Amino acid sequence: MVGHVVPHHLGRRPGTGTMPLIPQAVPATADARVDRVLRPRWHLARTRLLWSAVVFPFAVVAICLVFLGLATGARDWAAVPALGAAVPAAVGALRLRGRGITDPPSWLPTAFLVAGCQLLLGVIPGFGIAVNAATGAAAGVAGALFASAWLCAGGSCLAAHRAHRALLTPLVPELGATGFHLAVPARIAITAPAPVSASIAIGTDGVRWSARFHRGRSAGPRVDFAVPFARLHDVAAVTLPPTPALRPWVTLPDGTVLYAQPGPALLLRADSAEWMIPVHDAVLIRELLLSRKGWWVRARSRP
Numbered sequence: 001m002v003g004h005v006v007p008h009h010l011g012r013r014p015g016t017g018t019m020p021l022i023p024q025a026v027p028a029t030a031d032a033r034v035d036r037v038l039r040p041r042w043h044l045a046r047t048r049l050l051w052s053a054v055v056f057p058f059a060v061v062a063i064c065l066v067f068l069g070l071a072t073g074a075r076d077w078a079a080v081p082a083l084g085a086a087v088p089a090a091v092g093a094l095r096l097r098g099r100g101i102t103d104p105p106s107w108l109p110t111a112f113l114v115a116g117c118q119l120l121l122g123v124i125p126g127f128g129i130a131v132n133a134a135t136g137a138a139a140g141v142a143g144a145l146f147a148s149a150w151l152c153a154g155g156s157c158l159a160a161h162r163a164h165r166a167l168l169t170p171l172v173p174e175l176g177a178t179g180f181h182l183a184v185p186a187r188i189a190i191t192a193p194a195p196v197s198a199s200i201a202i203g204t205d206g207v208r209w210s211a212r213f214h215r216g217r218s219a220g221p222r223v224d225f226a227v228p229f230a231r232l233h234d235v236a237a238v239t240l241p242p243t244p245a246l247r248p249w250v251t252l253p254d255g256t257v258l259y260a261q262p263g264p265a266l267l268l269r270a271d272s273a274e275w276m277i278p279v280h281d282a283v284l285i286r287e288l289l290l291s292r293k294g295w296w297v298r299a300r301s302r303p
Contacts (some may be wrong), residue, residue: 022046022098028179028204029101029295037174038167045104045167052159053096053238057089060118062206063152071133081129085122088114102179102204105165105267111160115153123149170282172294176291179204179299184285187278189246189259198250198258200277200285202292203231204299207268209277211250212260221253222283227270229296234269237282237288244294249278262278 026035026042064085092114100106123146130142168175168182175182186198186209198211206229212222239262240247244260264282266289268275279285 006089022049022101026178029177030214030298031177032177034174034177036170038178041167045163048159048163049096049107049164051149052107053093054112056156056159057092057114057118059152060115060123060149061085061089063149064122064126065140066145067302069128069250070138071126079124081122081124083122084120084125085118088117088121094298103181104130104168105181105183105194107160107164108157109158115156117247119149119153123153133205154171171281171288172286173284173291176288177295179295182292183286184279187263188249189260189279189301190256191246191259196252196256202288204292205296207232207289207292213252213256221256223250223252225275227268227275229293231270232268233271234267234294235286236267236269237286238262238265238267238276239282240265240278255267 023048023151026038026143028040034094045210061082064082069080070081092110095110127146128140131139158183165181171182171184181204182202184200184202186200188196188211190196195214196211197214198207198209200207206227208224208226210222210224213220240260242262246261247258248257250258252258260278262274263278264280265276266282266285268277
């Protein structure tokens with residue numbers, strides 16, 4: 001997508017120029033009605049996000065510092081794992097001060113990455129150093145802390161997942177009048193079993209939809225389409241008739257054809273082009289898109 005619109009008030013407290021790590025008000029919206037509707041969701045999501053990005057990761061840092069205290073005679077080496085746990089925690093927390101706070105789909109992957117780095121760079125080597133240097137009860141304490149660190153890592157990922165669900169489930173039209181990145185699945189069919197997915201992403205400056213073939217850990221064939229709001233003129237909710245039962249929708253680079261079944265779909269009109277996207281709730285997605293485009297227009301008009 002072209003450009004990136006970030007309202008000047010994103011996450012800032014009225015009357016100040018500072019931005020807290022996780023804003024208390026619903027970020028990226030200046031609509032009082034939208035704030036009132038989404039405030040209970042955001043309060044719950046914010047609490048869980050604080051646990052995911054701050055409480056659990058820095059608890060792991062504290063555990064690694066205790067490993068440092070237990071590693072008598074090897075504290076120079078034990079300081080390295082403590083630093084290895086602190087850096088990912090700080091990076092993950094500071095990411096929320098940027099675009100991360102308005103990108104709920106990234107909360108769980110970020111929590112997983114931070115937790116994984118902390119375990120690999122901090123907890124596992126720190127535990128090994130502490131156990132080898134400690135004796136008796138100190139070794140037992142190290143073992144209990146090692147298990148606690150893994151629980152913190154799992155808790156961080158679970159809290160991020162629950163924060164995402166608290167904010168975006170179920171989808172409501174008011175979410176369109178915010179800067180949150182929204183992702184919804186497309187409604188597709190294939191004629192043979194295959195690990196294929198398709199989704200629609202509603203960003204801050206346009207809408208993008210993509211389809212991909214999942215091939216193990218490697219990136220499989222995929223196609224992407226994007227329409228900036230500057231080119232999007234109309235969005236219509238339509239119903240595909242029962243015949244034909246399957247309509248070719250997208251062809252992946254490897255020749256796999258994805259089909260649209262009868263049912264709800266979106267019709268996007270932009271300049272001289274037109275696209276059809278099969279979705280599960282065309283009316284709701286249309287409202288989200290129109291609300292987001294209105295938000296984009298208002299954000300561009302602000303000084």
